Amino acid sequence: MSAQLHITPRVTIPDFLVGEVQSKLAYVDESIVRAHVASTGDRITLDLREQAEDPKRSELEEKVQRVVTSMVQGAFKPKVQILENYLDRPVPSSADPNPELLARGEMFQEAAGIFTVGPLVTRLISFFERQFIALADSFGAAPYRFPTLIPAKSLERVGYFRAFPHSLSFVTHLREDLDAIDNFAQHAACDEHGLNTPVDSFAKIQALLSPAVCYHLYFALADKPLPGGKLAATAVGNCFRYESVNLASLERLWNFTMREVIFVGPKDFVLQNRETGRERMRGFFEEIGLAYRVESANDPFFIGEFKKQAAFQSAFQLKFEIRAALPFKQSTLAVGSYNYHQDFFGRSLNITLPDGSPAHTGCIAFGLERMAFAFLSQYGLDAANWPDAARKFVA
Ligand code: ATP
Ligand code: ZN
Ligand code: MG
Secondary structure, three states: OOEEEEEOOOOOOOHHHHHHHHHHHOOOOOOEEEEEEOOOOOOEEEEEOOOOOOOHHHHHHHHHHHHHHHHHOOOOOOOOOEEEEOOOOOOOOOOOHHHHHHHOOOEEEEEOOEEEEOHHHHHHHHHHHHHHHHHHHHOOOEEOOOOOEEEHHHHHHOOHHHHOHHHOOEEOOEOOOHHHHHHHHHHOEEEOOEEEOOOOOEOOOOEEEOOOOHHHHHHHHOOEEOHHHOEEEEEEEEEEOOOHHHOEHHHEOOEEEEEEEEEEEOHHHHHHHHHHHHHHHHHHHHHOOOOEEEEEOOOOOOHHHHHHHHHHHHHOOOEEEEEEEEHHHOEEEEEEEEEEOOOHHHHHOOEEOOOOOEOEEEEEEEEHHHHHHHHHHHHOOOHHHOOHHHHHHHO
């Protein structure tokens, strides 16, 4: 039996934090299956797996109050800077693409956040990829292939555990122990919640699933002078972010793919290329008739780090998101971002420029599934209605 819990937050959640708080509530307690914050910010509704009685109920409420207070108290409304606004570009579709994607076998859910896509979506993604690679080529970016696993040690060096602990995905293996392996082989079995295993089966965690692409380049460049003093690179890779009950169709996946164009070098080199990249993409988005806008944003830091880090990113204009319109839900979805990390990775990983100072880094990142999803939300699944370039590519 499911149940609801209504909470009045001790501090009202300002409108610019409603979405941010709502997405973090998913991580407050395992009993929460959905969290909703009223747009007025004065009411929180939690859908629970089962009816909660005291003391569980008050514990839950206390945890929620803690999250709200930590994220809201002393937070400043960021000045949202809009660099491009083409949200009113006319598009032919306002239908939810999900039912048709499922019906046509173009999308298949293996489990929450784990999806297979079919030939039409795959071809559409190749079409976008061709464009992203052309963008990379326009900078003479060197191609790389990065692993899907990322060492725990490396993530620790760049402070990832403190900033984004909630979305980490861990990798382990059985201990190299005959008894442990035999025991696992005989007893491992799934129930509806997951895999049950004998205690003490697993080795200590050495690796995780990679949450981003560009980190791997910085690790490869760590602890030495940057050859030539500047570098443009590109790669596509699997990325993993555990987004709990927020996982939803192709919009928010546990396992998704990202194409990045990455810049490492002096500050001006990185900032100028980020800007040039944005200008070049503007032309492409016009060609495919995408309704979107580009606006300042912040990374999804976890509760304790959120206020400070988000304010910092916003003050220094470190992140701009390409937010495409989703007409069927009158909202927008980040399909990519233009990022500048200052010398954070250069300092943390000791990547040095010829003058001995730490290198600056930045990246242009595109979420491939989201790109396709946003496009299909605006143009539908019938390629006859698509802009020329896309239609010809999939024909
Ligand atoms: P959001 O604000 O929607 O959570 P983000 O700000 O965390 O996204 P970035 O870290 O900038 O996203 O990642 C670059 C791109 O990767 C995003 O613009 C998006 O297209 C894609 N992306 C990020 N998280 C996911 C996800 N869980 N599922 C699918 N695509 C994602
Ligand atoms: Zn990046
Ligand atoms: Mg974001």
